[in-house]
Amino acid sequence: MAPAQRGGTGTNQEAVRRHNLGTLLRHVHDLGEISRAELTGRMGLNRSTIAGLVTELDSLGLIEHALPATGRRTAGRPSAGVRIRDDGPYVVAVDLGVDKAEVARVGLGGKVWERAGAPIPQETEAWQVGATVAALIRQVVAVSPADAPLIGIGIAVPALVRRNDGLVRHAPNLGWHDVSFGSIVLAALSLDVPIALGNDADLGALAEHRRGAAVGMDDVIYISGNVGVGAGVITNGVRLEGAAGYAGEVGHLCFDPDGERCHCGSNGCWETVVGAHAIAEAIRCPADQVARLGEVLEDVTVPLRELRPVARDLGRGLAAVVNAFNPRVVILGGYFRPLFRLMGTEVTSGLAERALRPAYDSVRLALPGLGSDSVLLGAAEMAMEPVFVDPVASLGTAVTDAPARIAG
Amino acid sequence: MAPAQRGGTGTNQEAVRRHNLGTLLRHVHDLGEISRAELTGRMGLNRSTIAGLVTELDSLGLIEHALPATGRRTAGRPSAGVRIRDDGPYVVAVDLGVDKAEVARVGLGGKVWERAGAPIPQETEAWQVGATVAALIRQVVAVSPADAPLIGIGIAVPALVRRNDGLVRHAPNLGWHDVSFGSIVLAALSLDVPIALGNDADLGALAEHRRGAAVGMDDVIYISGNVGVGAGVITNGVRLEGAAGYAGEVGHLCFDPDGERCHCGSNGCWETVVGAHAIAEAIRCPADQVARLGEVLEDVTVPLRELRPVARDLGRGLAAVVNAFNPRVVILGGYFRPLFRLMGTEVTSGLAERALRPAYDSVRLALPGLGSDSVLLGAAEMAMEPVFVDPVASLGTAVTDAPARIAG
Numbered sequence: 001m002a003p004a005q006r007g008g009t010g011t012n013q014e015a016v017r018r019h020n021l022g023t024l025l026r027h028v029h030d031l032g033e034i035s036r037a038e039l040t041g042r043m044g045l046n047r048s049t050i051a052g053l054v055t056e057l058d059s060l061g062l063i064e065h066a067l068p069a070t071g072r073r074t075a076g077r078p079s080a081g082v083r084i085r086d087d088g089p090y091v092v093a094v095d096l097g098v099d100k101a102e103v104a105r106v107g108l109g110g111k112v113w114e115r116a117g118a119p120i121p122q123e124t125e126a127w128q129v130g131a132t133v134a135a136l137i138r139q140v141v142a143v144s145p146a147d148a149p150l151i152g153i154g155i156a157v158p159a160l161v162r163r164n165d166g167l168v169r170h171a172p173n174l175g176w177h178d179v180s181f182g183s184i185v186l187a188a189l190s191l192d193v194p195i196a197l198g199n200d201a202d203l204g205a206l207a208e209h210r211r212g213a214a215v216g217m218d219d220v221i222y223i224s225g226n227v228g229v230g231a232g233v234i235t236n237g238v239r240l241e242g243a244a245g246y247a248g249e250v251g252h253l254c255f256d257p258d259g260e261r262c263h264c265g266s267n268g269c270w271e272t273v274v275g276a277h278a279i280a281e282a283i284r285c286p287a288d289q290v291a292r293l294g295e296v297l298e299d300v301t302v303p304l305r306e307l308r309p310v311a312r313d314l315g316r317g318l319a320a321v322v323n324a325f326n327p328r329v330v331i332l333g334g335y336f337r338p339l340f341r342l343m344g345t346e347v348t349s350g351l352a353e354r355a356l357r358p359a360y361d362s363v364r365l366a367l368p369g370l371g372s373d374s375v376l377l378g379a380a381e382m383a384m385e386p387v388f389v390d391p392v393a394s395l396g397t398a399v400t401d402a403p404a405r406i407a408g
Numbered sequence: 409m410a411p412a413q414r415g416g417t418g419t420n421q422e423a424v425r426r427h428n429l430g431t432l433l434r435h436v437h438d439l440g441e442i443s444r445a446e447l448t449g450r451m452g453l454n455r456s457t458i459a460g461l462v463t464e465l466d467s468l469g470l471i472e473h474a475l476p477a478t479g480r481r482t483a484g485r486p487s488a489g490v491r492i493r494d495d496g497p498y499v500v501a502v503d504l505g506v507d508k509a510e511v512a513r514v515g516l517g518g519k520v521w522e523r524a525g526a527p528i529p530q531e532t533e534a535w536q537v538g539a540t541v542a543a544l545i546r547q548v549v550a551v552s553p554a555d556a557p558l559i560g561i562g563i564a565v566p567a568l569v570r571r572n573d574g575l576v577r578h579a580p581n582l583g584w585h586d587v588s589f590g591s592i593v594l595a596a597l598s599l600d601v602p603i604a605l606g607n608d609a610d611l612g613a614l615a616e617h618r619r620g621a622a623v624g625m626d627d628v629i630y631i632s633g634n635v636g637v638g639a640g641v642i643t644n645g646v647r648l649e650g651a652a653g654y655a656g657e658v659g660h661l662c663f664d665p666d667g668e669r670c671h672c673g674s675n676g677c678w679e680t681v682v683g684a685h686a687i688a689e690a691i692r693c694p695a696d697q698v699a700r701l702g703e704v705l706e707d708v709t710v711p712l713r714e715l716r717p718v719a720r721d722l723g724r725g726l727a728a729v730v731n732a733f734n735p736r737v738v739i740l741g742g743y744f745r746p747l748f749r750l751m752g753t754e755v756t757s758g759l760a761e762r763a764l765r766p767a768y769d770s771v772r773l774a775l776p777g778l779g780s781d782s783v784l785l786g787a788a789e790m791a792m793e794p795v796f797v798d799p800v801a802s803l804g805t806a807v808t809d810a811p812a813r814i815a816g
Binding site: 160162169170172177218235236238240241243244245246247248249250252253254255257264266316317319320323324325326327328353356357358359363 | 568570577578580585626627639643644646648649650651652653654655656657658660661662663664665672674724725727728731732733734735736761762764765766767770771
């Protein structure tokens with residue numbers, strides 16, 4: 001995004017410089033390490049400008065100098081490089097599911113430091129969930145370096161999140177309507193720090209697109225297969241948001257009009273036949289153990305006959321996604337990851353059964369490049385976004401004594 | 409789109425000039441008439457540059473001078489205006505349906521001159537359909553002014569059209585696979601002129617977005633409800649194409665897994681319950697009269713009980729579209745236009761039944777602003793596209809003696 005062109009010349013030059021600082025930082029963040037020559041090429045700026053930007057980002061503790069890269073052979077003298085400082089400023093990422101919450105402290109470059117998790121009991125009120133999440137945040141922040149700035153918090157929720165303000169408009173499987181969950185968490189932490197909320201599948205797509213299985217691809221869908229099912233859609237390289245940010249709610253596409261009641265109020269939504277509860281039922285995992293379904297499935301190493309129908313229905317439903325969006329790749333996240341790993345043949349044949357041939361021919365089903373961390377890392381990327389827009393301003397709003405400030 | 413920045417300075421300046429010529433022409437084409445002051449503001453160019461461009465476009469026969477606009481009061485002296493020349497260069501637009509073809513000669517500004525149409529008998533081969541279309545094109549071109557240049561031909565097809573080359577990959581209801589329909593039509597005409605193919609719903613969306621019910625809106629869906637059903641999706645102001653151009657095939661979303669066989673090979677696709685044959689059956693219109701269904705429905709002026717189930721199913725299926733894409737407006741084209749006009753309450757309640765509330769709250773169902781011509785005018789817009797990229801080059805490839813050249 002270009003900086004604002006209005007205002008006096010001085011302000012404008014300052015805006016350009018901050019924009020360039022953020023853009024350079026994003027390149028280093030995306031790649032981990034990059035030579036100055038590559039930065040010069042990618043950013044279209046001359047070497048002395050790059051050198052100035054590097055010096056400033058170094059002094060801000062965001063990047064550090066690296067030896068000339070030896071991996072890639074190019075003509076001429078190898079160019080000195082820069083490397084992301086993954087032990088400096090950080091964010092806290094939250095992957096809030098229907099039955100559990102995972103929290104991590106994440107440094108620049110997507111480095112995961114501490115993690116913490118907890119189950120979310122059914123019928124829990126939003127403020128109680130907020131208290132649980134705040135406690136997990138405290139855990140991971142408590143052990144962070146005392147002088148590392150906390151840039152912000154990013155929370156992934158299985159919900160329709162309003163783009164303007166991050167309000168959780170509707171989380172069918174949590175039973176939430178119009179919940180300002182970000183404010184609840186900040187209140188529980190007694191902390192004033194930038195906080196951002198996003199839909200879980202959208203954030204899974206963001207992370208897989210930036211550093212997972214879909215780097216460099218333009219038409220990408222990430223499906224989050226948990227208690228609920230949703231899609232994060234990237235089309236022509238850009239997130240498909242829709243009018244208010246709610247696009248991608250494919251879990252509520254009608255799969256069988258005579259099917260089971262869904263938490264959304266309709267019948268026979270796709271997620272009622274392929275969501276966590278349907279998978280658990282297929283393998284006779286008790287309902288109160290659904291939060292452990294991931295571990296159960298990870299332990300399975302051979303295809304299970306019992307999973308065939310749900311795998312087939314996963315593929316059939318994916319056909320709707322493929323017919324509607326014509327993606328190049330569909331990444332299967334959440335419980336769909338082990339399901340696809342175990343039952344890939346059934347999933348693919350279900351897809352072939354209902355997808356239009358040309359759309360089927362142009363798509364590939366794939367496992368997440370980031371394992372089970374796509375959504376969590378997407379929440380981290382969202383929380384880091386301000387530092388790539390304006391590092392100076394972002395560090396200005398960061399909390400520098402977070403461990404002391406939020407100590408229980 | 410900015411002109412290419414490479415090449416020598418002379419070439420570059422020429423490219424910039426042609427880009428500006430095309431851009432100015434598009435403004436006049438979109439609005440019909442516009443003052444020079446408005447052009448100066450919209451294009452960010454000074455008055456003398458605008459004057460030069462106007463003079464050149466005038467000499468090319470694309471626009472003409474207009475009196476100062478009196479309709480709008482602005483401060484200062486009224487600015488002289490320019491008006492599109494709708495009687496000069498033209499395109500031929502083809503709306504090819506499963507059971508009929510409509511062809512029109514369309515001037516700049518979207519002015520429809522002559523029209524012609526013919527039924528397409530069932531089980532017709534692609535080359536026979538091509539011959540029928542070519543005959544209709546001859547009819548409308550035969551009566552065009554002898555000196556008016558034919559810029560190109562645009563054809564809307566109810567099919568998955570490959571973006572790269574316009575190949576018809578799959579037209580389920582025509583039974584076509586990998587048909588190079590553009591070449592077939594040109595061969596039948598013995599004419600070498602630019603020809604472009606597009607999906608019918610995509611072109612309906614294009615025309616409604618440019619000069620219909622969705623001008624200035626960013627998240628728009630046009631649904632073509634004919635023998636088949638498809639969606640043209642505009643998201644964030646840009647057409648959603650997908651990896652190869654096939655996005656929007658919502659007619660083949662599963663509506664009832666136990667439903668009727670669809671021409672695509674699956675069962676219970678949405679179009680089997682709301683397509684032309686389902687509507688015809690509901691009102692006991694004989695199967696061989698389906699091509700006249702539009703006229704039959706236009707004659708109905710009061711809601712019909714017989715149409716309630718199909719209207720309800722239209723709304724229920726639209727819920728999938730709304731949940732998946734979160735559009736601001738859904739425009740109901742084809743036979744859905746009279747169906748929505750007659751049975752709006754049932755359609756809306758079917759939508760409310762299955763759409764997620766926040767997505768439902770942000771969408772509006774609407775009739776096409778262009779009546780039954782959305783797809784036809786979208787085909788015209790597609791064919792005109794080159795003249796807005798580079799008017800000089802486009803006129804260079806135009807056919808200037810078309811009536812004589814293609815006279816049977």
